[in-house]
Amino acid sequence: MKSENQLDKDTVLEVHNLSASYNRKPVLWDIDFRLKGGQLIGIVGPNGSGKTTLLRNIMGLMEADSGYVRLFGQDLNKVRQRVSYVPQRESVDWNFPVSVREVVEMGRYRPSNLMRRLQSSDQDLVDLALEKVGMLEYATRQISQLSGGQQQRVFLARSLAQNADLYLMDEPFVGVDAATEDAILRVLSELRDAGKTVVIVHHDLQTAYQYFDAMVLLNTRLVAYGAKDDVFTRENLQEAYGGRLTVLSKLSELIARSEFPVREKGFKEKSGEGDAAGK
């Protein structure tokens, strides 16, 4: 048991020399990293930096120009049952005539059971997932009657019902209320504590440091990846976010507040300059 656990803690997600383009415009350029399992991992970068494209490439939803991806050391098709993907909430039509429960049931759909009824063990997993996100009492509601936060919880429940080892989520914190944010974070932490791996595309730098254990910092190219303290340095953020000084000046505050260790002399002076230039 321990050795299996050990394997899970080792590299769960590897991306090798991945380049991808959209409408002939390069979006990802030579991305190469490995991530250990059992942690909350943020894919962070400015708008248009290729975060969603990276996730779609990992899930084989678009063709890469070059490079490849390994999950648990294998091709995606061999480990699909262990991987759960949550697209952006806005990517589906929430007026679709299905109930909350029906959406979560889709997390139990497999190529093998698509023409059969779900088993009672599947239904139990659906109940459990609905309960974890606090949506059990809304199970019979049509999804168009939900708030944004509730919609995101339904998506999370569908993903939980898949009972995977690796979760890949695209912007789960966008447009949700504070209660939902807490609920999502709690569920994700539970997953992490159970030894599972959660990879989240996240655009908000303010909260990224607080949410994640490790990060991939992206801006078409890979800027940095690894433990959050190693990634969240002024140089890396400057490289990823470039001249967006308003963001950076907010960040220096944030870094100071989160007692991020100042490794270099003159950090304060530098951040002072940044502020001045921003104004």
Added chain:
Amino acid sequence: MSIEAFYIILTGALVAASSALLGSFLVLRRMAMLGDAISHAVLPGIVIAFLISGHRESLSLLIGAAASGLLATFLIELLHRKARLQEDASIGISFTWLFAIGVLLISAYTGQVDLDQECVLYGEIAYVPLDQISFGGLWTGPRPVLISATLFVLTLAYIIISFKGLKLLSFNEDHAKSLGIRTQVWHFSFMAMVSLVTVLAFEIVGAILIVALLVVPAATAFLWTRSLVPMLILAVALGIAASAGGYYLALGLNGSIAGAMVSVAGIFLAITVLLKVLVRKKA
């Protein structure tokens, strides 16, 4: 009601019901115009099947139509995914090109083809009772009734068997792919069914009005329901009602039955929208 009237209404109802079932998923997948595309793209298949078989024998027509419907689906996918054209442009190019070939073939082989362009564009449901077929004395009746009944059973069976797959594909295709489901297989089987129903509707309401049978009852049902099965049932009921209502409207006005059927379906939708707007204003 005369037996002729009954056969006309029955044929219209069966075709409208099959169209409504498939059309519901077209509407939910936001592919209503793909139905329009398929309905035009089946024309060259029909004409070629005609030229090869030499008569209006329906099986070869169905095969020809399904083949060219799938060819259109394939062309659209090819232009969109491989040539990386926009999807709407891919649809616009594929179906007009195939329809053009069909028109060219009809006009070039007018002598051999017992199909006139009027009939292709507007259909002729009024001739349904004239095309009689007999099964060794067991059953004698119009061939279109038999074919549309067979196709309705086939469509219903397809929808029941594929219900979960179609629901998953329609709600969130990327999620379906991430589960390892071969969405292309589902997409092509669905489009093959749309092509089959389309070729039948072709004889009855013509190429232009098919898309109305696919989309209008389904869209009306979508506005009234909150769950998929009730939506499908209501769409079928509205299709049948449009067929019956259309027949009597055409009788009263001494006009085209196909035109009347689609007009009635449109009136159902108009009433729905009106009621929804009024209710929303009150609330």
